[in-house]
Amino acid sequence: MSQGTDSPDPADPPGPTGEAAAAPPRSAGASGRAAAEIAAGYAFTGPALHLGALLWDGTCLPERQIRIPLSMLNRHGLVAGATGTGKTKTLQLIAEQLSAHGVPVFLADIKGDVSGITAPGAADGRTAARAAQVGQEWKAAGCPGEFYSLGGIGPGIPVRATVTAFGPVLMSKVLQLNRTQEQSLGLIFHYADSKGLELIDLKDLRAVVAFLVSDKGKSELKGIGGLSTVTAGVILRALTAFERQGATEFFGEPEFDTAELLRTAADGRGVVSVLELPAVQDKPQLFSTFLMWLLADLYGGLPEVGDLEKPRLVFFFDEAHLLFNGASKAFLESVTQTVRLIRSKGIGVFFVTQTPKDVPADVLAQLGNRVQHALRAFTPDDAKALRATVKTFPRSAYDLEETLTGLGTGEAVITVLSETGAPTPVAATRLRAPQSLMAPVGADALERAVTSSPLYARYAEPVDRESAYEKITAEQAAAEAEAEAAAAAEESRKRAAEEGKAGKAARGAPEAEPSLVQQVVGSGLFRSLARSIGTQLGREISRSVFGTARRRR
Secondary structure, eight states, X not given: OOOSTTSOOTTSOOOTTSOTTOOOOOOHHHHHHHHHHXXXXXXXXXXXXXXXXXXXXXXXXXXXXXXXXXXXGGGOEEEEOOTTSSHHHHHHHHHHHHHHTTOOEEEEESSSOOGGGGSXXXXXXXXXXXXXXXXXXXXXXXXXXXXXEETTOSSSEEEOBOHHHHHHHHHHHHHTOXXXXXXXXXXXXHHHHHTTOOOOSHHHHHHHHHHHTSTTTTTTTGGGTOOOHHHHHHHHHHHHHXXXXXXXXXXXXXXXXXXXGGOBOTTSOBOEEEEEOGGGTTOHHHHHHHHHHHHHHHHHHSOXXXXXXXXXXXXXXXXXXXXXXXXXXXXXXXXXXXXXHHGGGTEEEEEEESXXXXXXXXXXXXXXXXXXXXOOOSSHHHHHHHHHHHHTSOOOSSXXXXXXXXXXXXXXXXXXXXXXXXXXXXXXXXXXXXXBOSSOOOHHHHHHHHHTSTTHHHHSSOBOOSXXXXXXXXXXXXXXXXXXXXXXXXXXHHHHXXXXXXXXHHHHSOOOOOOHHHHHHTSHHHHHHHHHHHHHHHHHHHHHHHTHHHHHO
């Protein structure tokens, strides 16, 4: 039932020693008291999610249940562990219980193995064995769900953002601009906002940048620092490279309304929104930054609600280290502020990565709930990361360095915030098995789910309305036409002046006798013939002006 190297089955047996979460030998009485004290820290009175059973002295104790209060899930969390330790199944386990409690969930499916959360799981011997070990009454059940894709690349309802909504900080992140270039991009956005130039897609941004370094536009930003041609060149080249990666599809309209993520099904269960990313998994900086836009947009659009009995949405941020790699100071400050303040909007955020050190300290300090899967210590760097991870946990009855390297697949060290907001005792835990399908749904089933969604008609087709590109192009065309008209008028004035001079000179000369040709031209017959020819010439010119003559040719 495993889904790949990063998403093993939590029902798989422990490590080769069979001694998961080992602890120093102690008397049976002392051991029992220690286990009871740890379990007491998880005996909550309100609604809670069941994570698994306590592991102590290498034994799984199904009567000692490890849980997390539903009301504390807006205090954020971290799910970490080495590749292949069961992080994806932990996400699935938590997400399906949140849905059952009426809480909407958003999660990113980077490898394409989470779509099974919408389908009932398949019972087999390993699942039954895991359920018996942890005291779980396992019953196959799927969740109501929606599938999305970035810009319609891959299966899913297209999720798009306008460049204006994306903003200069996030755009600088995906364009890999330095601090100076980021500040210049901020000026460009400021100018566009102040002039009513809507930046809907990338060609709008490109048009504004090009205009601001043109002869006509270079003075527009002079009073607030200006835009150098060198910086503009860097930004334009970065946009070109970005477009070559297929990013054009991600920006545009209709822009996705992030309130769609807050929906519940008719039966009251929370809708699980799955962003399908396998088609763009080779563009990690793009999709990780796009996830941050979704979160920031939610933060900007929701009212303050304080602490609730259950969160309005829980947002799982998979492969979180990709978000922070090479991030600017402004970007990190924005992430930290969003995570810190979005709690009061009723949103919980869980970062998923390999080690806690992947997450900046200021962000890590905001994450009150921890599920730490096994870590490996094969290299000196691994050993250093292990020691650093141990230091992030409260004092524990476990030897955490030994415990974290001895955990089996589907086991984790857990500490959460209690209903009073205090950290619970550290608990090595054998996790429950998800009740939804621990494998991808079929491609046909996924396609049917997408096209049958009421949201599909709303977001499927892109719309390209008038925005900055069209306005700047129209203004430039009008300016060129005006310049051509002025040049033509000047040429006409000069020609009239010259003709006037020639006429004056002719009037001053003695009048000659009419020649034979002049006499013929002046005859009534010739004038009648000339009128007939003039009428035909006039029609020809008219047809040329309105395009009919070209059709003849």
